[in-house]
Amino acid sequence: MVTTPSRKPTGKSDTLARLRQLAAARTGAVPAEPPPEWIDETPPESPGPRSPVRARLNTLRLPVVATAVAVVAACATIGIIAAQPEKETPPPLPAAATSGGTRPATGRIVVSVVGRVPKPGLITLSEGARVADAVDAAGGASDVDSLALNMARRLTDGEQIYVGVPPPPEAMTAPQAKPAKVDINTATVAQLDGLPGVGAVTAQRIVEWRTEHGLFAAVEQLREIEGIGETRYTKLKDLVTVR
Numbered sequence: 001m002v003t004t005p006s007r008k009p010t011g012k013s014d015t016l017a018r019l020r021q022l023a024a025a026r027t028g029a030v031p032a033e034p035p036p037e038w039i040d041e042t043p044p045e046s047p048g049p050r051s052p053v054r055a056r057l058n059t060l061r062l063p064v065v066a067t068a069v070a071v072v073a074a075c076a077t078i079g080i081i082a083a084q085p086e087k088e089t090p091p092p093l094p095a096a097a098t099s100g101g102t103r104p105a106t107g108r109i110v111v112s113v114v115g116r117v118p119k120p121g122l123i124t125l126s127e128g129a130r131v132a133d134a135v136d137a138a139g140g141a142s143d144v145d146s147l148a149l150n151m152a153r154r155l156t157d158g159e160q161i162y163v164g165v166p167p168p169p170e171a172m173t174a175p176q177a178k179p180a181k182v183d184i185n186t187a188t189v190a191q192l193d194g195l196p197g198v199g200a201v202t203a204q205r206i207v208e209w210r211t212e213h214g215l216f217a218a219v220e221q222l223r224e225i226e227g228i229g230e231t232r233y234t235k236l237k238d239l240v241t242v243r
Contacts, residue, residue: 109157113138116164129155135163181241184222185215195239197232216242 107127111134114120118139125133132151135141141163149163182191184206192203205225210216219237222228228236 109155111155111158112160113163114160114165115141115162116143117141125155131155131161134161138163181239183243184219184240185210185242187240195236197235202227202232218242 108124109127109129110122110124112121113123113134117135120138123134123137125137130151131149131153134155135149135151143164149161155161182195184192187206189200189203189207192198192206193200195203198206202225205227206222209225216222219240219242222236222240223230223233
């Protein structure tokens with residue numbers, strides 16, 4: 001059923017009618033009634049329900065757009081990472097050449113084994129090796145009295161081992177280093193007591209003299225201490241010093 005929209009006269013038509021009446025009153029004519037003007041009062045159409053297909057498309061559009069944005073961002077990140085230059089690893093430095101071709105490498109020692117062994121000569125061993133290791137490397141010494149050697153002794157680089165034979169005289173009479181002189185200005189009672197001819201009592205008197213008179217100016221001042229006569233002083237003078 002089609003509804004005909006209702007119309008009502010506008011204010012403009014009333015004014016025209018009034019003017020015609022005034023003109024007719026002056027001339028005595030009856031004015032014709034003009035058709036009324038109407039305005040359209042048809043209410044605006046309310047929007048109908050949305051199409052189900054369009055609503056579904058709008059629902060699916062947001063996840064698709066979000067996925068596309070995520071893919072673009074991931075591609076951009078991968079491109080940035082790929083464009084970064086790779087870190088270069090510096091080549092290893094060459095090992096420094098050791099001076100002296102006969103010097104063993106670190107952790108190795110060279111000793112000489114001579115005497116009654118099957119293979120006398122230079123033997124290269126690991127650092128920390130013992131006499132028994134050197135003798136075994138030289139072929140062993142089963143027919144030699146092993147009591148003459150300390151098989152458990154640690155070896156040092158450049159050492160010579162005599163197996164079953166006595167060492168030469170020069171090796172037996174090697175000069176020994178002289179002991180260091182004792183400074184009587186800094187020595188303790190125990191250090192002074194170790195000197196020949198000085199006992200615990202004399203050592204204590206030396207320390208007391210130093211406390212009372214100050215440091216010794218010369219070794220000869222030991223003669224002023226009770227108990228040190230000329231004979232004892234002669235034994236001490238080459239073993240002590242003043243610094």
